[in-house]
Amino acid sequence: MNIMTPVKPPMPARAKSLSVEGLSKSYCNINVLSDLNLRVEPGEVISIVGPSGAGKTTLLRCLSGLMPPTSGGVKVGDEQVREPVAEIGLVFQDYRGSMLPWMRAVENVAFPLQGKGVPKAERLARAHACLADVGLPGVGERYPWQMSGGMQQRVAIARAIAYDAHILLMDEPFGSLDAQTRFDLEDLVLSLRKQLAISIVVVTHDIDEAVYLADRVIVLSGHPATVIDNVDIELGANRDQITTKADPRFAQYRSRILEQIRRPPAA
């Protein structure tokens, strides 16, 4: 599929695909998503873009099992997703709301492991290690209010990794951060996907971010929303903020996607 990245990291045996088959979702009688089909291969990173109100958050909530689709289904491997599953980790845009303010960073990361029955010493050790992996060594003892937004979002990513999620779903994860912090976190996501061979689905408003992060960009549009384009991004596995974004192919992808989003839905 992605011929420009021959050096793919080895896929662990546990990795599973995420697939969406004929998914539709209506709120009351308003049809938001209609007959979506989508497959995320193990280790693949895809971005989902689309105009505001298209139904991206709705799609992500259906993928995560937080919300049942009206019809059709979501599968992780061969298993139907009805409720949140252990394979999926979620990162929300609202990092303030997703941290438990009465817990230190390390406790926040370790908390889902407690639910899994991991013994205390082990889960704390794992939480500290994951915090180091996301570039936050030594801040485990801080409370959320003692951390910047970027740091809190790193903690949220560490929590998903510690939970051993190998499918990471992120809903506009860097939307409320400043540009520099956003670039740093984008690079963190790229380095994690290389290290850990996890699949990542990122919903974003930012087309540059979508292209920069992904192997594939899905464009959602229309009322009800459907997949109107599926763009393979062939920019290689080694990307960086300056040269990748200066690549002429980057500009081509960018304008192709932008055109799709701005084109009025076919009458």
Place this chain on the structure above:
Amino acid sequence: MMLCDEPGIGRFRSEGDAEMGEGFRLFIWQGGVVLFLVAIWALGNATGLIDMAILPPVQIVGYQIAAVLVRPEFAAAMGHTIFDALRGLLIGSILAIPAGILIGMFPAVERATRMLIDFGRSFPVIALLPILVLLFGATSEMKVVAIAIACFFPVLIQTISGARRLDRTIVDTIRSYRIPAHLRFFKVLLPAAGPYISTGLRIATTVSILVSVGVEIVSLTPGIGREISLARSYNETPTAFAYIFFAGLLGVFLTFLWDRLEARLLGWHLRSTAE
């Protein structure tokens, strides 16, 4: 790193010096208001506008406050009132907090119990007293039961609103990480409702003293209230006022203690909402 200011949880105090000055000024003001009211009282007595039989002169009440302090029955009465109030408070809250969280956890339960709770919150416990006396006699146990019932509702109501006001993203987070029910209860809902529970307990603390003294006045069970009642019946009005003064002081003291405890337990909350 970027943030060097890391005050330990619970040692929440704003700016050291500014706080001291602020606190001192507040103290002066509060003292001033008290002095002003005492002055009006003295003036009322002096001019004969206030009937001595209803409100005895300031200096006599002041003298009695000191005199009552050294009486042996004072310490015993104080002890009974505090001990029973705290027992009732403890029993009431131990029942109310888990019940409140469970009710707040399930919207259907909340709807089903709402009317009952509205009924209970506005129901005067004193009206139950004849029945309680019938059941338990005029005993300390009866008093503790009355206090527990009175404390139950404010704590319950606050706990329910705390447990219901859980941030939506937190709800999604704990669902997506499949946090099991017992952890949801102890590690999420209980701390999330903490600030509300604390408010409930503060209200209930005052209620516990009020009801304790009230029940003692009516049923003559041992405590400050009984001393007030007896002093009145012996026509020792100044002594009654002295005891009333101490009952009030008790409330002030417990509120003060509660403030300190709250800062210690809920430092995270005060800090994260400080901005």
